[in-house]
Amino acid sequence: MSDKVTISIKRSDPSKGEAPHFVDYEVPTQEGMVVLDAVHYIENNIDPTLSVRWNCKAARCGSCSAEVNGLPRLMCKTRVDKMGSKISIEPMRAYPVVKDLVTNVSHNWEIAKRIPPFTPKPGLPKPWKMAAIDITRSKEFRTCIECFLCQDVCHVIREHESNYLGPKHMVKVAALDMHPLDSIDRAGFLHTDGGVGFCNITKCCQNVCPEGIHITDNAIIPEKERVVNEFYDPIGILLHRRKKK
Amino acid sequence: MLVIGAGGAGLRAAVEALKQDVKVLIVTKSLLGKAHTVMAEGGIAASLGNMDKEDNWKVHFADTYVEGVYLGDWRFSEKLAKDAPARVLELEEYGALFDRNTDGKILQRAFGAHTYRRLCHVGDKTGLELIRTLQDKVIHSNASFLEEIMITKIISDGRKVKGAIGLDLKTGEFYSISAKGIVLASGGLGRIYKVTSNSWESTGDGLSLAFEAGAELMDLEMVQFHPTGMIWPPAIRGLLVTEGVRGDGGLLYNTKGERFMLRYSPQKKELDARDVVARSIYREIMEGRGTEHGGVYLDISYKGAKFILEKLPSMYMQYKEFSGVDITKEKMEVAPTTHYHMGGIKVDAETNQTVVSGLFAAGEAATGLHGANRLGGNSLADLLVFGKRTGEEAAKFVKNAKLSRIDDSEASAEVDRVLSFLQVKDPVNPYEVFEKLRETMSSNVGIWRNEEGLNKALAEIAELKKLGKRVGVSGSTKFNPGLVTALEVQGLLNIAEMLVTAARERKESRGAHYRQDYPDLKKEWRKNIVFTRKEDGSFSMRFDPVPELPPELKALLSKEEQENV
Ligand SMILES: Cc1cc2nc3c(=O)[nH]c(=O)nc-3n(C[C@H](O)[C@H](O)[C@H](O)COP(=O)(O)OP(=O)(O)OC[C@H]3O[C@@H](n4cnc5c(N)ncnc54)[C@H](O)[C@@H]3O)c2cc1C
Ligand code: SF4
Ligand code: SF4
Ligand code: FES
Numbered sequence: 001m002s003d004k005v006t007i008s009i010k011r012s013d014p015s016k017g018e019a020p021h022f023v024d025y026e027v028p029t030q031e032g033m034v035v036l037d038a039v040h041y042i043e044n045n046i047d048p049t050l051s052v053r054w055n056c057k058a059a060r061c062g063s064c065s066a067e068v069n070g071l072p073r074l075m076c077k078t079r080v081d082k083m084g085s086k087i088s089i090e091p092m093r094a095y096p097v098v099k100d101l102v103t104n105v106s107h108n109w110e111i112a113k114r115i116p117p118f119t120p121k122p123g124l125p126k127p128w129k130m131a132a133i134d135i136t137r138s139k140e141f142r143t144c145i146e147c148f149l150c151q152d153v154c155h156v157i158r159e160h161e162s163n164y165l166g167p168k169h170m171v172k173v174a175a176l177d178m179h180p181l182d183s184i185d186r187a188g189f190l191h192t193d194g195g196v197g198f199c200n201i202t203k204c205c206q207n208v209c210p211e212g213i214h215i216t217d218n219a220i221i222p223e224k225e226r227v228v229n230e231f232y233d234p235i236g237i238l239l240h241r242r243k244k245k
Numbered sequence: 246m247l248v249i250g251a252g253g254a255g256l257r258a259a260v261e262a263l264k265q266d267v268k269v270l271i272v273t274k275s276l277l278g279k280a281h282t283v284m285a286e287g288g289i290a291a292s293l294g295n296m297d298k299e300d301n302w303k304v305h306f307a308d309t310y311v312e313g314v315y316l317g318d319w320r321f322s323e324k325l326a327k328d329a330p331a332r333v334l335e336l337e338e339y340g341a342l343f344d345r346n347t348d349g350k351i352l353q354r355a356f357g358a359h360t361y362r363r364l365c366h367v368g369d370k371t372g373l374e375l376i377r378t379l380q381d382k383v384i385h386s387n388a389s390f391l392e393e394i395m396i397t398k399i400i401s402d403g404r405k406v407k408g409a410i411g412l413d414l415k416t417g418e419f420y421s422i423s424a425k426g427i428v429l430a431s432g433g434l435g436r437i438y439k440v441t442s443n444s445w446e447s448t449g450d451g452l453s454l455a456f457e458a459g460a461e462l463m464d465l466e467m468v469q470f471h472p473t474g475m476i477w478p479p480a481i482r483g484l485l486v487t488e489g490v491r492g493d494g495g496l497l498y499n500t501k502g503e504r505f506m507l508r509y510s511p512q513k514k515e516l517d518a519r520d521v522v523a524r525s526i527y528r529e530i531m532e533g534r535g536t537e538h539g540g541v542y543l544d545i546s547y548k549g550a551k552f553i554l555e556k557l558p559s560m561y562m563q564y565k566e567f568s569g570v571d572i573t574k575e576k577m578e579v580a581p582t583t584h585y586h587m588g589g590i591k592v593d594a595e596t597n598q599t600v601v602s603g604l605f606a607a608g609e610a611a612t613g614l615h616g617a618n619r620l621g622g623n624s625l626a627d628l629l630v631f632g633k634r635t636g637e638e639a640a641k642f643v644k645n646a647k648l649s650r651i652d653d654s655e656a657s658a659e660v661d662r663v664l665s666f667l668q669v670k671d672p673v674n675p676y677e678v679f680e681k682l683r684e685t686m687s688s689n690v691g692i693w694r695n696e697e698g699l700n701k702a703l704a705e706i707a708e709l710k711k712l713g714k715r716v717g718v719s720g721s722t723k724f725n726p727g728l729v730t731a732l733e734v735q736g737l738l739n740i741a742e743m744l745v746t747a748a749r750e751r752k753e754s755r756g757a758h759y760r761q762d763y764p765d766l767k768k769e770w771r772k773n774i775v776f777t778r779k780e781d782g783s784f785s786m787r788f789d790p791v792p793e794l795p796p797e798l799k800a801l802l803s804k805e806e807q808e809n810v
Contacts, residue, residue: 015416015723032478032567044676048727049720053276056444058484058563060373061279077566098415099724106392109277109384117385118340127293127334129349135342142342142367142374143558146278179342 005029005080007038009050010090011100020097022088029080035087036064036075039101051100059210062147065092066101072149072208092152105148111169114193118176121183134180141175141219143211144168150205150215156198164195167205167215174219177226190223191231199224246643247272247409247424249396249451252280253372253625254608255430256379257632262428262640263386270422271383271390272411274446278380281432281444282628285372286487286559287356288364289336289629290622291329295350297361302326304360307801309623310794312358312518313587313616314756315771315810316464319794320594321614325623325630332629333365341378343367355492356621358518364622369487369559375625394420396450397732398659399427399458399604400651406458406603408651410659412732417723419663421656425646426603426639429455429590430632433609437737437744438583439687442474442485451610453736455590456784460599462776463612463789464588465740466747469619469757470692472522474582476540481567483582486543486560488621490577491515493556495545497526498576499534505541520618520757523581527692530580540580546573581692585624587615587757588744591775594792596642597635603642607635617756666731669717675731678712681705682734682741690745695761699749706742713738743784747774750786768809 007027012020025046027038036054043050052075054064059077067090068078080087095103120128150167151157157166165173173186173194190196199220206215213219246262248255251273259269273280294300306326310317333351337343343365344352353362367374383390394411401407408423431451435443456462473486491497497515499505509525510517526541535541545553550573553561557572564570564577589612590599597605608628615623685705689698713735718727751774753767754760772788779785794802794810802810 013723030478030480032480034480034567037480043726044674044680048674048676048718048730049725051724051726054445055275055279055281056284057481058284058444059566060284060559061275061444063276063279079566102415102724104415105276112381112384117381120338127350128337130342130345131349132345132347132352135345138342139368142377143370145283145373176340179340 003029005038006086007042008086008088009039009042009101010088011050012097013099014097033080034076035068035073035078035080035083035089038080038087039075039089051098051102053102060145062145065147065149065152066090067092072152074147074149074210077210092148094152094154094158095148108148108151108168111165112172115165115169115173115176116184116186116189118179118182119184120181124181128181130180137218138175138178138180140213141171141178144171144213145211147210149208149210153204153208155202155204162195162198163193164198167220170196170223171213171215171219174223177223187226187230191227196224196227246270246426246428246639247422248428248430249409250280250430250432250608250610251277251390252282252430252432252608253375253379253628254632254635255428256376256383257629258428258430258607258636258639259388260379260382260386261633261636263388265637265640265644267640267643269388270424271388272394272396273390273392274395274450276392277390278376280376281447282372283376284444284485285375285625286369286485287489287492288354288366288371288622289329289333289375289625290356290359290363290620291333291365291626292326292361292363293330293333293351293353293365295346295348296353300361300363303801305329305363306798308358308360309620310616311802311806312618312620314618314766315616316467316755316773316791317616318594318613318792319798320792323798324634325614325626328630329626332626332633336375336378336629339378339382341367341374354489355516357488357491357516357522358513358620359622364492366489369489369557371625375628391420395729395732396454397663399454400655401458401601401604403459404602405649406601407649410651410656412663412722414724414729417721419656419660421651423648423650425648426605426643428635428639429604429606429610430608431610433586434737434740435583435586437683437686437741438691439683440474440483441583442471442483443583448733449586449737449740450733451606452589452740455599455604455606456739456776456778458604459601459778460604460606461591462589462743463591463773465744465776466751466758466774467587467617467756468583469519469585469587470523470581471584472519472526472581473543473579475563475568476580477538477568477578484563484567485582485584486577486579487557490543490545490557490560493545494548495543498542498544499529500536501534505529505534518618519621520759523692524759526579527581536578538578540578542576543579544576546575549573585609585619587617587619588612596638597631598638598642603646605635605639607631617758663722663732666717666728667720667722669715671715672717673712673715675716675718675727675734678709678716679730679734679737682709682737686741690748693759693761694748696749699745702745703742703749706738706745710738710742743776746786750774771810
């Protein structure tokens with residue numbers, strides 16, 4: 001591995017009317033270095049005003065999402081030595097830029113508010129009992145670190161023209177629906193307010209999830225099937241039939 | 246009511262206060278759901294007795310009190326042990342989905358120095374589940390929250406709080422927030438050390454905010470070094486390897502292939518308290534039985550891939566991605582890493598209120614519960630138990646309090662202070678000061694401490710404080726990481742000075758505090774070191790005796806342990 005790498009960062013400050021432009025920085029490399037380390041090097045030694053969002057540096061918190069060489073990645077989980085001698089870093093495209101690599105993802109809270117929350121079946125004897133096998137499906141979705149990378153690549157979300165929740169929130173709905181003691185059916189919500197019909201199961205979201213959640217296969221498709229059973233969504237019907245054969 | 250911090254403690258306090266219909270505003274330096282708590286792995290300690298029927302609050306209390314080496318306040322440990330089971334079940338009712346045992350109840354895993362299998366967990370992502378569950382509660386409530394706001398000052402008249410001033414990192418604008426009551430839940434200060442498992446925001450802000458506002462700090466010298474952090478490659482040094490690995494059977498070896506914990510702790514072995522295991526590993530390394538990267542081996546591979554992938558998925562990913570090691574086949578290389586601060590803001594054991602009326606503290610920022618050493622799983626339990634209690638008490642307080650608004654002059658004085666960092670001529674780079682501070686803390690105030698090293702650290706901190714006066718950055722107030730570091734470093738230098746002073750003062754070894762020159766526990770040192778702010782901004786130090794154990798709790802300790810208290 002060479003001892004230097006060029007990091008090309010897309011910088012901008014929209015509030016000052018500063019247009020996006022790439023700035024190149026030379027960064028010395030260290031064994032095992034991740035892209036976030038390179039950004040920190042720049043911040044600490046070249047330009048302390050470079051804005052980046054991070055927190056855990058352990059791929060746990062989902063703060064440091066960006067497009068590295070055009071690929072939606074967590075910067076703290078992407079090793080420099082795997083990305084070539086010139087690495088470009090851009091903010092996520094689906095969200096408005098705050099400054100440099102930092103985007104405004106707060107819209108996700110408005111979506112989260114719309115999802116009907118966990119509502120346990122009434123009158124369950126306490127303490128609750130659940131079989132280990134019954135919680136496995138829901139558990140997969142609970143590893144979501146809210147990095148929003150799946151939202152970032154979803155073309156429906158990028159086009160901003162529908163009420164579709166987006167894959168991250170479908171994962172949340174699935175986590176709730178598949179909780180063995182949850183009592184409400186979110187199919188109606190998905191069909192109307194959730195805009196699930198807009199997803200045409202391209203699986204782009206699933207391919208970028210750093211937690212390896214099978215977003216489309218295990219969350220979206222089963223949810224679509226539930227909607228079909230109740231509301232006849234055309235894509236879903238097709239799927240449903242195919243599955244039945 | 247203002248809650249500073251959206252980790253487990255802050256969120257739990259908010260959820261409780263909301264039940265009492267008070268108006269709650271939560272502010273956080275990071276985004277909602279990203280707080281340091283999200284990283285917690287192993288579990289929440291609660292004596293549900295789902296695995297070992299013999300377990301109950303009394304055993305949990307004794308474990309906590311004894312492993313804190315009699316420095317904790319029993320009023321906290323008693324509450325923790327009694328309330329934790331109810332808090333865990335309540336979290337489950339809020340929607341958290343814990344791993345299950347064969348009876349369908351919550352599965353509990355073994356952890357260091359817990360007598361029974363006690364940690365309720367969600368694989369190795371317990372903190373994530375805890376935060377999400379509470380976060381959902383908050384999102385679906387009428388609480389307001391402001392993200393990426395850094396509180397830079399708590400305004401008080403020294404006796405009573407008025408509110409706080411914060412910088413909105415997203416816009417670069419300032420907030421002046423008048424509040425009847427404040428809950429500080431700002432987490433720990435792990436980043437004061439070079440090698441740490443802690444996240445970006447663990448810079449002890451809350452400690453300086455509280456101290457400047459007139460609150461007292463206590464047990465600052467008690468810093469926990471977790472026995473197992475990753476060490477190779479250098480870029481990820483310090484990243485935590487959960488105690489769950491040892492809880493689930495992981496064994497420690499030196500380069501001679503010797504399972505050295507059998508030598509240091511024949512009874513509890515790998516699962517002795519953290520300070521014991523960390524010191525043992527450190528000794529192996531210092532005495533030349535460590536790996537070329539300066540660590541020892543931790544092996545779980547003999548448990549097989551299926552077990553590991555189910556129980557420790559994050560550890561598997563972490564080693565695979567960052568070091569290219571497959572832990573289902575190979576040994577891990579580990580060394581101690583700075584992990585937790587037992588010390589912090591001194592609060593009343595019944596209300597979690599500081600000596601400043603209306604200022605409450607909870608979670609890692611507060612102190613009194615863990616004494617000289619924290620047991621694994623007791624922090625998450627602390628967040629739930631005392632998060633709730635604090636939320637309740639603060640809400641009660643707020644309902645009977647009158648709002649005194651922050652004066653414009655007070656607000657603008659703080660704004661000017663923050664802006665002054667942008668106008669320094671020939672500024673010193675804040676990162677440089679921060680790095681030097683971390684350097685000296687790691688070399689001189691680590692696992693092994695002695696008079697000479699501590700004096701050296703104090704001298705260096707004094708120099709850094711001078712340098713700190715000239716710290717400055719370019720750019721604006723908007724998302725300027727240099728400015729954030731400059732603000733953090735000012736506070737940290739003061740806290741570091743008190744921390745090291747306390748470590749020098751405590752001429753004994755107790756729990757996490759180990760003095761090479763005073764290697765024994767001394768009964769006369771069963772005292773808490775407390776710091777108070779003087780009028781001129783400097784500190785004074787006081788020694789408070791540890792509250793006496795009531796006889797019924799004393800009776801829960803073994804004969805030998807009773808001798809020590
Ligand atoms: C890797 C790891 C694993 C762990 N595993 C376990 C475990 O298994 N079991 C266990 O019991 N404990 C564990 N711990 C310890 C435990 O996670 C922490 O002690 C605990 O999460 C602290 O929670 P908290 O709510 O006090 O603060 P934090 O979660 O640290 O939250 C602090 C909050 O305060 C905010 N804040 C800080 N400063 C400011 C400011 N100036 N202005 C505004 N907001 C501010 C932050 O943004 C954040 O929202 C672990 C710790 C680590 C590092
Ligand atoms: S599968 Fe659906 S949610 Fe995922 S990227 Fe494609 S359209 Fe978006
Ligand atoms: S589902 Fe995966 S990609 Fe989407 S937000 Fe969660 S962790 Fe990120
Ligand atoms: S910094 Fe937390 S995921 Fe990268």
